[in-house]
Amino acid sequence: MAKQLVFSEDARTRLKRGIDKVAFAVATTLGPKGRNVALDKKWGAPTITHDGVSVAKEIELEDPFENMGAQLLKEAATKTNDIAGDGTTTATVLAHTMVTEGLKNVAAGANPMLLKRGIEAAAEKASQAILDQAIDIETKEEIANVAAISAQDREIGELIAEVMDKVGKDGVITVEEGKGLGFETEYVEGMQFDRGYISPYFITNPETLEAVIEEPYILIHEKKISAAQDLVPLLEKLLNRGKRELVIIAEDVDGEALATLVLNKLRGMLNVLAVKAPGFGDRRKAMLRDIAVLTGGTVISEELGRKLENVTIEDLGRADKVVATKNDTTIVGGHGDEEAIKGRMEEIRVEIEKSTSDYDREKLQERLAKLAGGVAVIKVGAGTEVELKEKKHRVEDALSATRAAVEEGIVPGGGVALINAISSLDDVEMEYPDEQTGVKIVRTALEAPMR
Template identity: 55%
Template sequence: MSKMIAYDQDALEAIKRGVGTLSRAVTKTLGPRGRNVLLQKSFGPPVVTKDGVTVAKEIDLEDPFENIGARIVREVASKTNDVAGDGTTTATVLAEAIFNEGLRAVIGGIRPVHMKQGIEQAVDDIVAKLKANSVPVKGKDDLTKVASIAANNDPTIGQHVADALDRVGKDGVVTLDEGKTMRTEIEVVEGMQFDKGYLSPYFVTDASKMECVLEEPYILVHEKKITSIKDIVPLLEKVVQAGRSLLIVAEDVEREALATLVVNRLRGTFQCCAVKAPAYGDRRKAMMEDLAILTGGTAIFESLGIKLESLPLTDLGQAKQVIVDKDNTKVIQGGGKKADIQARIAQIQHELEKSTSDYDREKLEERMPDGGSLSVRCTSDDGQAIVEVTDSGEGIAAADLERVFEPLYTRKTKGIGLGLAVSKRYAEMNRGQLDVESELACGCSFRWSPSEGRQPMVETSGLNLLVVDDEPDMRSSLWRILRVQGHQVAVAESGEQAVDYVRDNEPDGVLMDIRMPGIGGVEAFRKIREASPDTFVIFMTAYSEAAEEARDEGANVLPKPLDVEGICELIEETAATRPILVVDDDTDFCSSLERVLAGKGYDVQIANTPAQAIGFFQKQPRALVLLDMKLNGAAGLEVLHELKQLNAAAVVVQMSGYSELEEDMRQGLEMNAYGYLTKPFDGDQMLAMLQQAMREPKK
């Protein structure tokens, strides 16, 4: 690649122009009267910010020599942000001044080395003076003041940040995440939480929340896969004799080992749950060691040479409670020794100090075992502020909920102070309604709105959506509408962009104009369905013939001009409902089942052969399938395998009236079938399972 070269005065002047251009944009944000900067990013909607480093990172100049100057100042802002977390605009102002004065001095004949030494000496003197005049933060009031200044003098945000820092302590981690709804929430996670859920829904103990809750369980932390039943039976017998439940955290639990756990759980022999270990590689090993130390157990690594069949209960960890849902595992009040936990914290802090990678630092901070994480979300409903504060402490007994606000300032129990204090403060600031929900060991949630009689905030599904339209105004309007409804929204301007985005991100749904340059809507729909079968697509068009073509492909259609309520209703209906495909060679049974389900408002399709079932499922890969496990000409497991090949996230409920097919049913569960119904089954039982299965999200 050819290079452009500049010398002497021309080069210096070009670099100076670049430094000045970037600095002028960044310095507009300086101080309490700083202005906002509007940034148009390469993808997505514009961003409004007063953060200096964010502005600096988005500026690239056309002239390559000027861009060198801009990159020098951008690096100053970025390094300041990494080291201090703030002060990036001030650092940019100082960098421009040092560059300009230094350039003038060099042109005047001063040796650059001597000037550098002088700058370093001046920096040391000024830093020492600043440290001598600095005042350490003392207490929560000082935290609130500092946080409010950092938040552009917003006392509400400052109070939230101070509450968060005060709650999690010096070893805790505070993270800010963009929520899927418009609501603002504070979430406190006590103990340890990682993003792996149960391996089978049959471990669930609370069907209403689809959670597995284990009280005072033993915890096995194992590095490798567990597949053989003979490896775990001796350990299971010891756990049963001790009258305790068991959580297994391993690389994976497969085949007969998983089937054994599920069968014992269903028979009520003992409570158990199996989850995959978090992360990968060395970080997985480190997090497994964290969990073992937190719970007072031993992480069973292959290098130790310990066999599962000879493992004593003393090598298992313990906790007061473990809560597992389909996505996360939370270990509360582990049984590890405090000295061991503090030593682990010190080790992680030492690694943090040595780390030079932003990614490594972020992952190390997430591993801090003695803290929690807090997120704050707020919303406005037609001008009305709605605030919800949630913590995960000890919770409040049902008998105490009615009088929970009476002892507001005298209650000392750790874990509920944050919810009470923050909610009470908001209630006093504005006359309004304050509601509380809680249960023991699960924390409490307070919901406040400033005026009684207003309509409560509507819950939204918080879907990940993609809007595809070649008209910028249409993209922008839909983006705003869907964001207000609480959805996460990305935008694309062509079918090609849409297909690439879906392939990389697998959103819940796509709203797409049917006629666009390049790849048309229907062709893009076919490629989207191939890349992500469980992503629903809604077409938008003003042409009736195009609408018919879209419906023939199995997609829903919104007519243009668009109606806001119609958009929201169709999205909710499309996301929440699935057609039901009944696969059974008994025509009388199919007819009876179709009448029952159609009477409940379900869209029911019938397939009497495997070929009919596969053909329909290719067009409707989101369909919920009721599959008879004994069909003429094919085994149910073969059909289940074909369905899973078409869509790995397919929701399939097995049916059978033959006891000899019990092993097939168990194998079906290992293939991630949702569940099974034994014929003849009760109608209420079937409908209850279908309602739960309908809520099964895209994986």
């Protein structure tokens, strides 16, 4: 397909038209008095939203150059959403004002590169001024207020405050669609991972189809266990001590080894449970180390020169209870050393800070929450599909806003914090007049949300 080319003022004008269209559509959702926007779908019911980035993502313009401008402004909203999870409308309004003022000055003959330099210097100064205004929030009531303002719903605010209070700041809270009409919350006690029992013969409760073992020893093995003779020495050591409860976490247990465990279970010799290890590759190794730290055990790995036949009872972890279903396993009350658990959590926090991948960061945060024992699910219910999606979206936005507030504090809303930051730009000294114009552009942009 042949490429279309436009230059200079014509190019800027057409890009600006696309930017304007996105900005005007998104700006209607600004603040607590912002309007809702209905988004048409090719299939299914329309979506009602109050979220700037959701509106921006739906906009595709017919003119390719206008569409290019629209995509550029979308990027500002999307990036803000990725980092903070909310505040996308404000980011769009600020970006739009800077583009509008910048293009005016370029048309009047200003040097675009010098304008950019001035804008960047002023934006950095204003960002620091906003951070300096931040007030830490700690109490449950303050958290409820932040969430309620974001969601425009007191019930959602109090629900999020309650959940965050229970799971702690390192906890993971997921939002799902529920079956009822209201909100439901589920808390996962202990460390849970998404792998279940290897054989239904391990089930102890036929009604719930669960395998529950109280006060078990826990063998954590990195590889597959197939040979019975590898397991027999450990089983004998346990029986000699009068211990019958054993949980095996391994890549897989099959063949003679599985037959031996099932036979001993059915005969009542051992109360045993074998579950598959979570994750894959390096992530599996890391998660097994987490389980080892939590339970006070050791990961049996040939890489570390450890063989299954040489395992001692001291290498096994301990827990108050292990519950396994077909799809997941929960370890409750691990007997690991408190200091070792804190050290492991600190290691994961450092990894989170260094990680450049959103996916890796999310998985690390999940591991941190599991070690801290803080995992919760909020189930959102509603009368219709449209209402359900809109409500779920508000809960997700409120959750993101609240997390950001707990992490970095809060500032006055309604554009007041941005107005207060304007005075900090008085200290920005630039060498060239066009750079100083860039600073003035940021000054104008900071006033835009208030208007």
